[in-house]
Amino acid sequence: MAMVVLATLLVVFISLLFRVAYDTISCYWLTPRRIKKVMEKQGVRGPKPRPLTGNIMEMTSLVSKSTAKxxxxxxxxxxxxxxxxxxxWSQQYGKHISSQS
Incomplete structure (x- = not known):
């Protein structure tokens, strides 16, 4: 009886661990890559993001410089x-001009 309970708990723990690992990989790697591909197909380019933080550090620096004075x-x-x-980034990478048919 105790072995069955332990085996069940082990299965639940392992499945939870896999779920957390998949959600983490999906959130920080798969989804950003998918969004970047979709945007590049539409002609939208931009700076290359860093893992985990993206471009937040650069954005924060630019905002703090512009609001300092x-x-x-x-x-x-x-x-x-x-x-x-x-x-x-619009000046550096150009503005996206949509082509309407």
Whole structure:
């Protein structure tokens, strides 16, 4: 009886371990690769992301630099201040122009 319980617990533990491993690999490796392929097929290019953190560190650095100083004047065009990575990467990689048929 005790052996059956231990064997059942072992099977449950191993299946849980495989599930966690698959979810982790899927989240941090498979899904980002799939999204990148889909975007490249659409003509969207960008910087190469790092494992686990992606481009968050670069984005954070650009945002902190752009918001470190006060604005000279009030302007409704705040993309360059709040999303400097978008402006920088658009200039570096080009804007995506969709072709409509």
């Amino acid at each position: 006060d604005m000279n004047h009030i302007d409704h065009d705040i993309v360059g201040r709040l999303l400097p990575h978008y402006v920088t």
